[in-house]
Amino acid sequence: MATCSSRGEGAGWESDVEGAGSCVRIAETNRGGCKGMRSYLSRWLSMVCVVAAVSLVALNLAAGAGAGAVTLKIGVPLALTGPIAEQAGEMVHGYQLYLNQHGNMLGGVPVKLYIEDTQADPAMVIAKTRKLLSSDHVDFIGGAALALESLAVIQVTAPRHVAFITPMSSADNLTQRKLVPTFARLNMTSSQPNLYFGQWVYQNLHYKRVAVIAQDYAYGWESAGGFQYGFEKSGGKVVQKLFAPFTVSDYAPFVRQLNANVDAVYAILVGAHVPRFEKAYNQFGLGGKIPLIGGPDIADEDALQAAGKDAVGITIIHEYSKDTPAAATQAFIEAWQKAYGGQTPSYWGESTYTAAHWIDEALTNYRKKTGMSADAVPGWIVKNPEQFISAIVDTKLAVTPRGPLAMDGYHNPINNLYIFKVDKPNHKTVLATIAGANQFWMESPEQFLSHPVFSRDFPQ
Numbered sequence: 001m002a003t004c005s006s007r008g009e010g011a012g013w014e015s016d017v018e019g020a021g022s023c024v025r026i027a028e029t030n031r032g033g034c035k036g037m038r039s040y041l042s043r044w045l046s047m048v049c050v051v052a053a054v055s056l057v058a059l060n061l062a063a064g065a066g067a068g069a070v071t072l073k074i075g076v077p078l079a080l081t082g083p084i085a086e087q088a089g090e091m092v093h094g095y096q097l098y099l100n101q102h103g104n105m106l107g108g109v110p111v112k113l114y115i116e117d118t119q120a121d122p123a124m125v126i127a128k129t130r131k132l133l134s135s136d137h138v139d140f141i142g143g144a145a146l147a148l149e150s151l152a153v154i155q156v157t158a159p160r161h162v163a164f165i166t167p168m169s170s171a172d173n174l175t176q177r178k179l180v181p182t183f184a185r186l187n188m189t190s191s192q193p194n195l196y197f198g199q200w201v202y203q204n205l206h207y208k209r210v211a212v213i214a215q216d217y218a219y220g221w222e223s224a225g226g227f228q229y230g231f232e233k234s235g236g237k238v239v240q241k242l243f244a245p246f247t248v249s250d251y252a253p254f255v256r257q258l259n260a261n262v263d264a265v266y267a268i269l270v271g272a273h274v275p276r277f278e279k280a281y282n283q284f285g286l287g288g289k290i291p292l293i294g295g296p297d298i299a300d301e302d303a304l305q306a307a308g309k310d311a312v313g314i315t316i317i318h319e320y321s322k323d324t325p326a327a328a329t330q331a332f333i334e335a336w337q338k339a340y341g342g343q344t345p346s347y348w349g350e351s352t353y354t355a356a357h358w359i360d361e362a363l364t365n366y367r368k369k370t371g372m373s374a375d376a377v378p379g380w381i382v383k384n385p386e387q388f389i390s391a392i393v394d395t396k397l398a399v400t401p402r403g404p405l406a407m408d409g410y411h412n413p414i415n416n417l418y419i420f421k422v423d424k425p426n427h428k429t430v431l432a433t434i435a436g437a438n439q440f441w442m443e444s445p446e447q448f449l450s451h452p453v454f455s456r457d458f459p460q
Contacts, residue, residue, distance in 0.1 A: 070375040072109045075132035076143035077153060079120035083246070084271035087302055087348040088145050091168065094352030095142075097339055098360075106356060107363020109374045114138050118149055120246075125152035133162060139378045140165065140385065142355065145348070146270075147171035147190060147218035154183065163385035165392065167355030168348065172222045173453050175412035175439060182385040184392045184411040186355045188319055188439070190219050191226025191454050193417050194268070194295050195441035196434050197317035198230025200419060201293060204432070205315070207263035209239050210293075213254055213277070214268045216243035216456075223268040223295045225454025230441060232459065243456065244269070251280040258286065268295035275306040282310050291315070301346035304426045314422045315431070319415050320347040320402040323428045332401040347402070354400045362388075362395040410445065414438045 076095065078088040095113060104111055114136045116128040125144070132138045133156065140163035144150040150169035157164040158180045165183075166174075170190040174183055201207055210231060214220035220243060228238045240259040244251065255277075258265055265286070269277050274297060281287055287310070296318040297303060304311050322333050322344050332353065336345045345353075363377060372380065381388045393407040403416035417437045420428035440448040452458045 069110050070378055072106060072111045072378050072381075073136065073138040074111060074113050074140060074142045075129070075136065075138035076113050076115045077118045077125055077128045077132065077141065077149065078115065078143050078145055079149065080115075080117040082120035083273060084120060084145060087271055087346065090302070090346060090349040091143075091145060091352045093336075093340060094167075094345070094349040094354075095356055097336060097349075098353045098356035100339070101335070102356075102360065106360045107367055107374075107377060109363065109377045116143075118144075118152075120146060120148070122148050122152040125149050126156055129153050129156040133157075133160060139163075139381045140388070142167065142359070144169040147222070150174055151218060154180070157182065161385060163381055163388050165355065165359070165389075168351040170222070171218050172439075175408075175410045176449055177453060179410055182389055184389045184407070186358050186392075186413060187351050188415065188437075189226075189412060190222030191229070192412075192437065192439045192441075193317045193319065194223050194226035195230040196417055196437055197293075197295070197419070198227040198232070198236070199234045199442075200317070200432065200434070201264070201266075201315075202231055202234040202236040205264070205291075205293075207291075207293075208236055209262045210236060210264050210266050211240040211242075211259045211262045212238055212266045213242045213244065213258065215270065215273065216245050219270065220244075220268055221456050222454040224266070225459060227266050227268075227295070228459050229454065233442075238266075238459075244273075246273075248273070249276065251277040252284070255280045255284045255286065258290075260290065262290060264291040264293050266293050266295075267298050270297045271302075272306075274298050274303040275310065278303075278307045278310040278314075287313065296347065299420065299422050299428060300348075301344050302348065303346075304422065304428075305344075308425050311422045312424060316420050316422075316428075317417055317434075318347065318420060319417055320350050321418065321420055321428055321430075323420065324402075324418060324430060326401075326403065328399045328403075329401045350401050354397075354402065354405070357400060358392060358395060358397060358405070361397060362391040365395060366391040408438055408440075410439070412439045 078091055080088045092115060099111060114132055116132060118125040118128050141153055141157055142165050144153050144166045145168045147170055150166050150171050153164055161182060163182050165186060167186050170188060172189045172191050175185050175189060212224045214224035231238060239262060242254050242257055244254050267277060281292060293315045296316060299311055299314045299316045301322055333345060393411055397405040406414045408414055414436055417434040418430055419432040421431055423429045
């Protein structure tokens with residue numbers, strides 16, 4: 001995981017992973033991807049390409065409509081090419097939908113998005129973040145999807161004293177042992193849902209022995225580690241752990257290695273990796289023999305559409321689903337489908353939609369409290385990033401597509417979690433709701449932070 005440093009840019013941060021683009025070349029995405037995803041992806045990619053190419057012009061026009069109005073410039077680095085191209089493109093849609101619904105303003109301030117493609121490469125993330133700050137002069141960073149992206153972005157923003165708000169990226173330590181006052185996360189940590197899921201699986205499904213397969217980078221380690229910690233603290237035992245490289249395309253060798261003498265297999269993978277793994281799991285006959293359970297991504301909306309019948313029977317934990325009957329959830333889905341040709345949003349799109357809502361409320365509340373003018377907001381954010389982050393942390397949202405949201409003292413959300421089972425293709429049933437879930441699970445922050453961050457080696 002990230003380790004401390006004290007020299008130069010990135011002081012306090014060194015990434016565990018390395019890797020250097022053009023902005024929004026989406027038509028070239030997902031080469032070598034799953035055949036079952038092609039038609040779905042092509043629809044998404046064509047729409048995302050339009051949004052990415054046109055949104056900057058549209059946002060400029062909207063910002064200019066208010067004669068001399070100062071524009072709030074938000075840098076949005078996302079992996080628009082590579083294995084999560086579809087999901088990152090959906091995040092662009094999420095921001096755009098909220099802005100379109102609210103006059104292209106947040107907190108009464110005209111907004112312009114600066115979107116950059118990180119290619120899911122940490123070195124490129126750093127380069128693009130530097131460009132956004134040095135060339136585009138954005139007021140804050142509001143992107144990053146993968147854990148490896150946020151761990152790279154923070155190397156640039158922290159020493160430069162720039163506000164960084166991620167709508168999605170879940171690297172645990174960013175709101176734990178290595179929290180900086182200029183950072184806030186508007187989504188859950190990697191381990192947060194999985195801690196509760198490990199406990200729930202032991203207590204409700206009565207599984208005693210579980211094998212784990214995860215991707216070999218921070219998100220996989222922390223998600224699997226959270227599940228193992230919650231499961232074993234409750235009385236279960238993880239008897240096997242497999243880690244697949246993020247670049248792998250064939251999951252057959254990993255499926256062959258899975259221990260057959262277990263009650264279930266826990267999996268956590270993202271993007272195009274999910275349908276590949278689930279297809280292999282069923283092709284080798286495990287789908288009807290060993291229950292498949294996992295973290296949010298293996299049965300999120302994007303995964304269900306790509307995996308089809310291969311996902312049936314999976315049990316997961318998640319903070320959002322189209323199958324949650326809440327009125328706010330269904331209203332969001334209806335608006336999304338109307339805007340984007342009938343497509344159904346996953347939590348990737350919901351993340352940026354809700355992030356825009358959170359920023360909007362925080363700025364609105366702060367301006368009401370202080371009497372700050374709209375024109376003063378961008379300069380205030382640049383000069384006082386800690387105050388901006390504090391305004392985010394102090395803001396509660398009673399109604400969102402994923403339920404009520406608040407922040408803990410470590411700049412991470414407290415939110416509802418839902419246990420789902422895939423009962424038929426592209427549909428999940430809610431089995432249970434866990435209200436007010438926080439990143440420290442059943443422990444105090446002090447107790448939780450006394451152990452190392454979840455990694456390949458912890459828990460053992």
